[in-house]
Amino acid sequence: MLKSTDVLWHQATVSRRRREELNSHRSALIWFTGLSGSGKSTLAHAVEERLHIAARRTFVLDGDNVRHGLCGDLGFSEKDRIENIRRVGETAKLFLEAGVITLTAFISPFRSDRERVRSILPHGDYLEIFCNCPLEICEKRDVKGLYKKARLGEIKNFTGISSPYEKPDAPDLLVDTYSSSIEECVDKVLQLLKSRGIVENI
Ligand SMILES: Nc1ncnc2c1ncn2[C@@H]1O[C@H](COP(=O)(O)OS(=O)(=O)O)[C@@H](OP(=O)(O)O)[C@H]1O
Numbered sequence: 148m149l150k151s152t153d154v155l156w157h158q159a160t161v162s163r164r165r166r167e168e169l170n171s172h173r174s175a176l177i178w179f180t181g182l183s184g185s186g187k188s189t190l191a192h193a194v195e196e197r198l199h200i201a202a203r204r205t206f207v208l209d210g211d212n213v214r215h216g217l218c219g220d221l222g223f224s225e226k227d228r229i230e231n232i233r234r235v236g237e238t239a240k241l242f243l244e245a246g247v248i249t250l251t252a253f254i255s256p257f258r259s260d261r262e263r264v265r266s267i268l269p270h271g272d273y274l275e276i277f278c279n280c281p282l283e284i285c286e287k288r289d290v291k292g293l294y295k296k297a298r299l300g301e302i303k304n305f306t307g308i309s310s311p312y313e314k315p316d317a318p319d320l321l322v323d324t325y326s327s328s329i330e331e332c333v334d335k336v337l338q339l340l341k342s343r344g345i346v347e348n349i
C-alpha cells in the first residue's frame with residue numbers, strides 16, 4: 148500500500164482565489180441535512196436555480212445521484228453512511244477549490260460526520276441547513292414509497308424508522324419544511340448566503 152508520505156501535494160498555480168475572482172463570487176458549501184422526504188433535494192435544486200439565473204457558478208451533489216456512481220459500492224449500514232459522507236465532503240472540498248457554490252442533499256444522519264466535513268474546510272465555508280420536518284409528515288409524503296417498504300420490513304436500516312437521525316444542535320439555518328412554503332425556505336437560504344457575504348444583489 149502507498150504510504151501517505153510518498154505522496155506530495157502539488158500546488159495549483161490557478162488558485163481558488165483566482166477562480167473566485169474570475170467568477171466574481173466566492174465559493175461555499177451549502178449542506179442540507181434531514182430525514183428522507185424532508186425537502187433537501189427540492190430546496191438544494193430550487194436554491195441552485197435562483198443562483199444560476201443570477202449568473203453564479205453552482206453544482207448540486209445529491210445523495211440519490213452520487214449513490215449511483217461515486218458511492219455506488221455503499222449501502223446504509225453505519226459504516227457505509229460514514230464513508231458516504233466522508234467521500235461527499237472530500238468531493239465538495241474539490242468543488243470549493245474549483246470556485247463553485249456547492250449544494251449537497253444527503254440525509255447525513257450523524258453529527259460527527261457533518262462536523263468532520265465542516266472541519267476539513269476553511270472556517271465559514273460550511274453552512275448547515277437543517278430541513279426540519281417531523282417523521283410523520285415525511286412518511287405521509289413518502290415521495291419514493293420507501294417509508295412504506297421500510298414499515299413492511301422490506302428495507303433495513305431506514306433512517307427515522309430503524310436507523311437513527313441526529314438533529315443538528317446549532318445549524319446555520321433551520322427551515323420548517325412542514326409549515327413553510329418552498330419559496331419561503333428558498334428565500335431564507337438566500338438571505339443566509341447574503342448575510343455571510345457569499346452572494347449579494349440577488
Ligand atoms: N435505508 C435507507 N435509509 C435512508 N435512505 C435510504 C435507504 N435506502 C434507500 N434510501 C434512499 O437513499 C437516499 C439517502 O441517501 P444518502 O446518501 O443521503 O444517505 S446517508 O446520508 O448516507 O445516510 C434517500 O434519499 P432522500 O429521500 O432524498 O433522502 C432514499 O431515497
Ligand SMILES: Nc1ncnc2c1ncn2[C@@H]1O[C@H](COP(=O)(O)OP(=O)(O)O)[C@@H](O)[C@H]1O
Nearest residue numbers: 183184185186187188189290324327328329332
Ligand atoms: N417547504 C418545503 N421545502 C421542501 N420541500 C417541500 C416543502 N413543502 C413541501 N415540500 C415537498 O416535500 C417533498 C420533499 O421531497 P424531497 O425534496 O425529495 O426530500 P429529500 O430530498 O429530503 O428526500 C417534495 O415533494 C416537496 O414538494
